[in-house]
Amino acid sequence: MKVAVIGGGPGGLVTLKTLLSRDIDAVLFEAEDKIGGTFRYRSYENAELVSSKQLTCFSDFRMPRDQGDHVTLPEYVAYLEDYCRHFDLYKHIKLSTRVISISPNESGEGHFVTSQSNNAHEISEHFHAIAICTGLHVTPSIPSIPGIEHVPQHFHSSHYKSRTQIANKNVLVLGCGETAMDIAYEAIKADCPQVVLAHRGGWLSFPKALSAFRVFGKAFKGRLPIDGLITNLFETAYVHSSIRTSHLRWFVSDFVIKRVLWFLTGTSVGCNQWVGELPPERLGRAYVFLNKSTKAMPYINRPWTTSRGCMSKVTEYTDPPEDASSDKIIEVAPWPERISPDGTLIFTPSPRKEYSRIKNVVVKPDVVVFCTGYTQNLTWLHPSYPLPSHASCRNILHPSHSSLAYIGFVRPGVGAIPPIAEMQAMWWTSMLLGRAQVPQEEEWGDYLLLAREEARVKYGVDHSAYMSTLARDIGAAPGLWELWHAHGVHVLLTYCFGAAFTTLYRLVGPWAHSDAAQITKGELWETIRRRGFIGNMMWGVIPMMFYGILNGVALLVEMVGRVWRAVRGEMDAGVGSLTK
Incomplete structure (x- = not known):
């Protein structure tokens, strides 16, 4: 078997390595002259990952334990380069080689990949x-803003590299994602006299690490990465099918989290978020991607934060001293209707509270930065192939084209794409080798976020639920007895209390790895130990007990239903015999 891998970002690299580990002849094509993808070529000054290194690292190649929880983009690119060297991947990578076309073999067996390297002749190979x-982050998506030509300078965030591009200018940031928040913050630090962030529908702010709040005067300094707080047992592992498909655990956690946020910060629309809130029907884990870049929030909140009265004596959220001492503001605005000939923004009247303030502010930007995301451009793919939006089976492939996979084309609400890509690569490799079966259609999709009809992003997944689902498909989801018997209590507790780290799905089963137990007992156990007693009660024991009861009740109802149906069947059979 010979397989082509297209793209030299983390998804492509881990797919290449996974295929090679099963003695599959694989070749990776990368158009640029270096690996790293978006993390190298669409990076900017002061950017760092919002997902923790513990979750983002690949299962069998970890970052140093003494390195910070959240690394910069250059540090992550260096990690990917070390990954390539460690697993000797470079000899299987064709750099500076652009794929021109992918087309099916007319005989129905395999595909032809046509590529071109350094303006040389095109080469066509069979795979x-x-x-x-x-x-997901390839071709910039730039919406049309009537009158944008009246602004002296405007560009997409993919072209933003440093503060020097915006320093001392009036800046309009279009968008409210993590990149938008980063650039708005950078504009404040670049002494821009006016910074405005315009959005369409709001965002849900949540820090990438829990810290900066006081309870009864005692400061919490744990800085726990939030992507490592969701426990496995009874929330992603050993979940009854009716609980899983109803998304009940998501809605319950939303109910609890909103009240905890109000207790800690005084507002429940986000963690210390006082403006730019999502509409109520979209506010929750089932609907939205958390915005974990919160550096700009002190400047966004400043005109909107209200006094908490006596509650401030109980709990208090504290901004970083440098930001708290500043008087600068990032104005929040609804999406602009147009830009007038003199360069002034015109906003459509809106019921949102930020409009009540911005309507009295003259917004005349010198620079507009489009932080409006990306789209996929697969014009080199033959039209007979399904596109990523058609990859209905686990968002990886279409059953009619199982030899064509999309790796890394989902986005988690909380989590990271690289570890998901690793799990997808193991899943697809198992399918290629005939060691797992493609799931039936009725089993697809209970891990998907509930996107609205008009939503731009419809490929959102719950990280933990999705990882667990892929692991179950390929026999890599460990049983509790199996774990205890193979690795002992320490590993078993880490699996139950830990998050959906890819390493946990390599402890036993077809993808078991010799280093998995040591990583689990060391680095991954550390993520649990750092929570402390109270943290493990809040994020471990209590959720496990609650969801355990829910799953137990669902199982009991199922068993009673089975017994009742069996009794009814026997009764109906008896009545039928008497009638005869």
Whole structure:
């Protein structure tokens, strides 16, 4: 078997390594002259990952334990380079080689990949399978703003590199994602006299690490990465099918989290978020991607924060001293209707509270930065192939084209794409080798976020639920007895209390790895130990007990239903015999 991997970002690299580990002949095509993808070529000054290194690292190659929880983008690119060297991947990578076309073999067996390297002649090669790993962040998406030509300078965030591009200018940031928040903050630090952040529908702010609040005067300094707080047992592992498909655990956690946020910060629309809130029907874990870049929030909140009265004596959220001492503001605005000939923004009247303030502010930007995301451009793919939006089976492939996979084309609400890509690569490799079966259609999709009809992003997943689902498909989801018997109590507790780290799905089963137990007992156990007693009660024991009861009740109802149906069947059979 010979497989082509398209794209040299983390998804492509881990797919290449996974295929090679099963003695599959694989070749990776990368258009740029270096690996790293978005993390190298769409990076900017002071950018760092919002997902923790513990979650983002690949299962069998970890970052140093003494390195910070959240690394910079250059540090992550260096990690990917070390990954390539460690697993000797470079000899399987064709750098500066752009894929021109992918087309099916007319005989129905395999695919032809036509590529071109450094303006040389085009080369066409035959492959049995294709993994497309070009990712979600490729072609900039730039919406039309009437009158944008009246602004002296405007560009997409993919072209933003440093503060020098915006220093001392009036800046309008279009968008409210993590990049938008970063650039708005950078504009404040670049002494821009006016910074405005315009959004369409709001965001949900949550820090990438829990810290900066006081309870009864005692400061919490744990800085726990939030992507490592969701426990496995009874929330992603051993979940009854009716609980899983109803998303009940998501809605329950939303109910609890909103009240905890109000207690800690005085507002429940986000963690210390006082403006830019999502509409109520979209506010929750089932609907939205958390915005974990919170550096700009002190400047966004400043005109809107209200006094908490006596509650401030109980709990208090504290901004970083440098930001708290500043008097600068990031104005929040609804999406602009147009830009007038003199360069002034015109906003459509809106019921949102931020409009009540911005309507009295003259917004005349010198620079507009489009932080409006990306789209996928797969014009080199033959039109007979399904696109990522058609990859209905686990968001990886279409059953009619199982030899064509999309790796890394989902986005988690909380979590990271690289570890998901690793799990997808193991899943697809198992399918290619005939060691797992493609799931039935009725089993698809209970891990998907509940996107609205008009939502731009419809490929959102719950990280933990999705990882657990893929692991179950390929026999890599460990049983509790199996774990205890193979690795002992320490590993078992880490699996139950830990998050959906990819390493946990390599402890036993077809993808078991010799280092998995040591990583679990060391680095991953540390993520649990750092929570402390109270943290493990709040994020471990109590959720496990609650969801355990829910799952137990669901199982009991199912068993009673089975017994009742069996009794009814026997009764009906008896009545039928008497009638005869």
